[in-house]
Amino acid sequence: MASHTPEHAAGNTSSKMDKLTALCRRRGFIFQSSEIYGGINGFWDYGPLGVELKRNLKDAWWQDIVRCAPPGPDGQPIDMVGLDCTIIMNRKVWEASGHASGFNDPMVDDRESKQRFRADQLFGLYAGPHTGNSAADRAAVLAAVAGGIAPIISIIASTGGEAAEVLERQGKKLFKERNVPLQISEIAAEFVLLKERGEPRLGVLAAVPIDVLRGRPLEIPSPFTQKTGVLTEPRQFNLMFQTHTGAVQDDSSMAYLRPETAQGIFANFRNVTDTSRVKIPFGIAQIGKAFRNEVTPRNFTFRSREFEQMEIEFFIHPEQAAEWYRFWRDVRFKWWQSIGLTSANLQLREHDRDELAHYAREGAGTSDIEYRFPFTAPGFGELEGVAHRTDFDLRQHAQFSGLGDKLKYFDQQRNERYFPHVIEPSAGADRGTLAILCEAYQDDPGRPSGVVMKFHPRMAPIKAAIFPLVDKDGMPEIAGNIYNDLRKTWNVEMDVKQNIGKRYARMDEAGTPYCFTVDTQTLSDQTLTVRHRDTLAQERINVAEIRNFLSKKLEP
Ligand code: GAP
16 A cells, blocks of 8 residues: 555554555555556545535536536526536647646656656755754754755655644654754745743754755765665656557657646637537636646645646636626635535635736736645645636647637627637636545444445535345345345445444444434334434434435435
8 A cells, every 4th residue: 555655664654644655445436546456556436425526526526516516706697518628639639738847846756766856845854953943943944955955854745734744753753763853844835933842941843845955965965765865856757647658659659648627628729619509708627637747746645656647727708807806706715615514624815926827926816725634734735726717728729739819719799709718717627626535534433334425415425325234034125126226316325234233333334324224113014214324313203304315314
């Protein structure tokens, strides 16, 4: 399993995450791809429960975005159509989009262990004296870093918060050996967070992105072995996977696997406007696989090399950009809440202007919908980006395809021909699934399983379970009839094995919101018990009422 990869060895997996990944494996939510051969880093398979969960997420998105998009800011229905484009496209698409030349991550190699990782995810642990004045401590450590001191150890982490946590654990051990109490500071590129730890405080540790030390890689310990003298300079590494089409494998047959679904939409912009009745403002939506040869895939499915996106390109007149940007940002944030991400772990974060992608800098804004995953806490990780992409992509495709102004949209109402601007809400189906899993997971020592997955009913992989209390007296037949009826509409499961407590435990782990049990009383009065997953409350309803009951409970 990936839990043996170096980044996990570095200790950044929280215990909640350990328990969740174990449950995902044990109950068939998520498996490592090609597990029987030792796996392949950055690739994951969805098991019988996981595939239902992820499908529920994608179906809800398609239903709520494409088939029944919310009314626009003026209360009018929104035009939205779907698309399903190929993963391999003409190479020129990626030259036009900028990915062929610019979709790079800075990468560093450990020459001895042959490990490769992102330079911007390399953090160092620095120690300095503690004076009692935190600002002075920080300044002293930063000055020392800028002056060229090498870190004591280095690690890989996605965020400054994650780095500080790992370093705290490792630093404590280190300082314990030297008998020095410590205080941890996290000093990331643009912000400083000081965490007070214990008294008296004699040492200061800082987690600093090592990118700061570019130019002197030999002095930096390798995050894998902590050996110095083995790291290379950072080099730019293109994240697109390459393949070849046709029998001859030469440069002319080289093709890329798409790193985002968006470009298929832009490349088909004219096809869609020519063949459907959409009028600006309108959207084109797509769900599909995307591939990125991530240098350090990590944190379970969060950063994978193969993943699925749910993207909308919403085409508007340039003057409407600000209004539609705010609209989609708010609609998308509420949507994630509506499918169960209701806790404070979900947040909307507006980007600072200097964080923006090149195409979005002049735009109305960019924001991320973020989730506080156990492995990013106290920080957050991106679930979805909402960006004003201006008219960058359509203009690029107009130029690279030679279509020029023919790719412009003719707005009959304004009697104007122009390149529409685009608001892009771009979400990850795998990150969404992972956030739903994290949100649902709850330890509960009071239950036989010790854990319950409190999925929103719309997301729950199994909507209801039907149990005959015992495997005799006609109970399995009654349960079987109910099961055969309900499965025409919902994913339900019938379970006759083991005692009832164990069956409830299995369903708690699967996150099944309702369990129906056929018992002796059913034989005489056609009622059965319903067990509510979240409250453990039980009530009796009539067998004839089950459909109605579930319809009401499972309504979006
Ligand atoms: N078309 C815009 C675009 O692709 P992005 O922020 O690079 O933007 C959008 O990706 C979403 O795709 C992210 O918010 C994330 O949910 C998902 N995503 C990106 N890279 C991923 C990866 N390596 N593994 C899993 N999901 C990823």
